[in-house]
Amino acid sequence: MTQRLVVVGGDATGMSAAAQARRHRDVSDLEIVVFERGHFTSYSACGIPYWVGGHVRERDHLIARTPEEHRALGIDVRLRHEVVELDVAGGRLRSREPATGTETWTGYDHLVLATGARPIRPALPGIDAPGVHGVQTLDDGEALIAALAAGTGRRAVVVGAGYIGVEMAEALIRRGYEVTIVHSGAQPMSTLDPDMGVLVREALQGLDVNVVGDSEVTEIRTGDDGRIRAVFAAGREHPADVVVLGIGVAPETTLAAAAGLPIGNHGGLLTDSAMRVTGYDNIWAGGDCVEVLDLVSGMRRHIALGTHANKHGQIIGANIGGGYATFPGVVGTxxxxxxxxxxxxxxxxxxxxxxxxxxxxxxxxxxxxxxxxxxxxxxxxxxxxxxxxxxxxxxxxxxxxxxxxxxxxxxxxxxxxxxxxxxxxxxxxxxxxxxxxxxxxxxxxxxxxxxxxxxxx
Amino acid sequence: MTQRLVVVGGDATGMSAAAQARRHRDVSDLEIVVFERGHFTSYSACGIPYWVGGHVRERDHLIARTPEEHRALGIDVRLRHEVVELDVAGGRLRSREPATGTETWTGYDHLVLATGARPIRPALPGIDAPGVHGVQTLDDGEALIAALAAGTGRRAVVVGAGYIGVEMAEALIRRGYEVTIVHSGAQPMSTLDPDMGVLVREALQGLDVNVVGDSEVTEIRTGDDGRIRAVFAAGREHPADVVVLGIGVAPETTLAAAAGLPIGNHGGLLTDSAMRVTGYDNIWAGGDCVEVLDLVSGMRRHIALGTHANKHGQIIGANIGGGYATFPGVVGTxxxxxxxxxxxxxxxxxxxxxxxxxxxxxxxxxxxxxxxxxxxxxxxxxxxxxxxxxxxxxxxxxxxxxxxxxxxxxxxxxxxxxxxxxxxxxxxxxxxxxxxxxxxxxxxxxxxxxxxxxxxx
Incomplete structure (x- = not known):
């Protein structure tokens, strides 16, 4: 009898899982349905800074595989479908098409949760002003590029000095902006010890980036025309024509948490080595929405990184496909x-x-x-x-x-x-x-x- | 009582051992004498192709530490001294100064054999003609650079397609030569499988290097003026104004073998993990004159590589200095x-x-x-x-x-x-x-x- 695999989230983990499962099991054996709330599948979010910076010329270069290509493999990709409820006991989930409001229940034999992460957006005055940009999705990138092309000012403030923050600083330099990075740590790149972070700060300053540390942003101020004027942080004003948020992400587990699935201390889903959600035989999860074992500390962590997401997807797909694969953990590279x-x-x-x-x-x-x-x-x-x-x-x-x-x-x-x-x-x-x-x-x-x-x- | 450490060979292994031993034991505790038959200490032979090619401007840039610098640390470096006999039973060795013919016996408490490797020079007609160059020593490099500067022709033949051969090909290209590589294997770089070597050949050809495989050199022909005209290999003539030999090296163990020290199947000295010559408590050896354990195959191999030589020297010096260090082996990188x-x-x-x-x-x-x-x-x-x-x-x-x-x-x-x-x-x-x-x-x-x-x- 044909089984049905339902995947929630059509990016790295979800589509890798789907493609890998399909490789092992054909359409008569396994129906595969993917719900993706956005417009795209299998794209490289990590590539967005290089697209904004002009290294990558076109959005579509960041798309590893289009919905049409997945469909050609017998994967039923449903874009602009948001999954709004998970009924674990009933083995089904409810999806909604925002465009029409139509809702549908779909049953599953195997479920893959690949809901990713959501950018952290602190509740600041002005955070929702036009001109404040995230860089998590292709839509984000497109909006930022359009704003940069249309903008007349040349002052950019990047909030956050992690990987995305510094990569966006480079992208904005390449586009001719004067760049200020405002961040809350003592040194940029808090994934390093401060004595190494100071080297990053010095190098950024050598690139004429204005690096402002120990500064929590308190307000993004707009003018009467609604356009951004400045970022306020630690009592100081940093003039800005455009603001890019690179503060980090948190696991997107709203759906899973509402269904009672196990969530760890860092807000991510908990899984076993085979990437099954702990305690569930037929629910799998991977990528930015799960916690992973840190092999060095022995603790669980949340790490949003495409390379892990792709591995998880491949492992989940192999296991659903009847093979065997496990993810032992990370060392935090x-x-x-x-x-x-x-x-x-x-x-x-x-x-x-x-x-x-x-x-x-x-x-x-x-x-x-x-x-x-x-x-x-x-x-x-x-x-x-x-x-x-x-x-x-x-x-x-x-x-x-x-x-x-x-x-x-x-x-x-x-x-x-x-x-x-x-x-x-x-x-x-x-x-x-x-x-x-x-x-x-x-x-x-x-x-x-x-x-x-x-x-x- | 002051002990005496005698080192034979003043390059990577020998001088690393001497310097490391000195770090642990001062002059009153350990006298250190180094016999080096050449003019230099502690130089990078691996850097010679980059000196010939012009990346490195001066010979002295390849010298990590001069004899004077070693002497300032209390190491008695004797240049232009050749060790001609080792008397293991007597704990002494005989050295000769070629300049004067003077011979001296020197006793040792610890002996380090760091005699390196000698280039393989097949007994071919013309092999000793001026214009046939090795690239093992700084003197070799100096002679080649002088010849290239003085030469009028622009055709170079490199014999051998290993690491030195291809690196010398690049150096000669940079100097404006038309380069032919003549080698005996099916593909260049026989340290790779042939299916990977073919990629190296194609890339070399893309650089306009004439790559001639399956060709054992039979003669280097000179004109009446004594200058090189051509290299003959597998019945074909390859016009040449200069010839560079990059055929490889063999462990230089003449001294050790004559003294009855254990030599392996590949011609190198045999040592234990602490880099002591097998069966001897106070004779140490390392670098290009020893065999090393291949951790993957479990067999011993001979690998002439500066990185191993430096490690061996550091380990020997630590052990003589009263510390503890071992060399587990190589994986052949x-x-x-x-x-x-x-x-x-x-x-x-x-x-x-x-x-x-x-x-x-x-x-x-x-x-x-x-x-x-x-x-x-x-x-x-x-x-x-x-x-x-x-x-x-x-x-x-x-x-x-x-x-x-x-x-x-x-x-x-x-x-x-x-x-x-x-x-x-x-x-x-x-x-x-x-x-x-x-x-x-x-x-x-x-x-x-x-x-x-x-x-x-």
């Missing part, structure tokens, strides 16, 4: 770029380690990413955390120029494998003058961390 | 660059796996090193070998453009940790559009390798 500055991190920061009772030592080194005798060898700073006594690697943060960012992968794999920093000192990493000094910067950091472990005892 | 082509490998090739009785599957994929929607996203090919049944990663080869080469480090760490390709599919690697597609190419290869393991059974 992230990398970003603003102009020629590369920023990366994996594992625990100092405060993460403290929060879970891990005692640690740190080692910070400066090196070049190529042989130092090559001209203009780019400089990078590597900070490494290792557990006291055991010497187990706990985390790595990197700030530098070309060749810096993806070196974090060395540490990501070492963390996954549970290596000690002593074991890392003899890693057989690729060496040639255009790629690395004879001691790769990660090895230099590991050697210093070994000494720190020994000295601290 | 190497990376190289020729113009914008990046070539990397780690672990076993197909023939390596067969040679040690490992059954395997392969997976080859093409991907971009950045998000595909970014303009000019560079393309790369990744080949992965996994053990049949177990799915253990056995090796990775990468050929591509920017961002390709150092991705081999992901596989190098995974090999060290003994990961399976299934475990690799969920590695938490750095993702952002300028750094990677949402599925890193290494993950794409791992997924395909998982399918291959399953299909092969």
């Amino acid at each position: 992230a990398v970003s770029k603003v102009c020629d500055l590369e920023v990366a991190r994996t594992g625990l920061r100092e405060k993460d380690a403290r929060a879970v009772g891990l005692q640690y030592v740190t080692a910070t080194i400066e090196s070049t990413s190529r042989a130092g005798y090559l001209p203009d060898a780019p400089v990078m700073t590597v900070k490494m955390l290792a557990e006291r006594l055991s010497g187990r690697l706990l985390g790595v943060q990197i700030v530098g120029r070309e060749g810096a960012g993806k070196r974090v992968d060395i540490a990501a794999v070492a963390l996954t494998a549970g290596m000690t920093v002593a074991q890392m000192t003899t890693l057989d990493l690729g060496y040639a003058p255009p790629f690395s000094p004879v001691w790769d910067p990660v090895l230099v950091a590991a050697r210093k961390a070994v000494r720190a472990v020994r000295e601290r005892g | 190497a990376v190289s660059k020729v113009c914008d082509l990046e070539v990397a490998r780690t672990g076993l090739r197909e023939k390596d796996a067969r040679a040690v009785g490992l059954q395997y599957v392969t997976a080859t994929i093409e991907s971009t090193s950045r998000a595909g929607y970014l303009p000019d996203a560079p393309v790369m090919t990744v080949k992965m070998l996994a053990e049949r049944l177990s799915g253990r990663l056995l090796g990775v080869q990468i050929v591509g453009r920017e961002g390709a080469g150092k991705r081999v480090d992901i596989a190098a760490v995974a090999l060290t940790a003994g990961m399976t390709v299934a475990q690799m599919t969920t590695l938490d690697l750095g993702y952002a559009p300028p750094f990677s597609p949402v599925w890193d190419p290494v993950l794409v290869a791992a997924r395909k390798a998982v399918r291959a393991v399953r299909e092969r059974g």
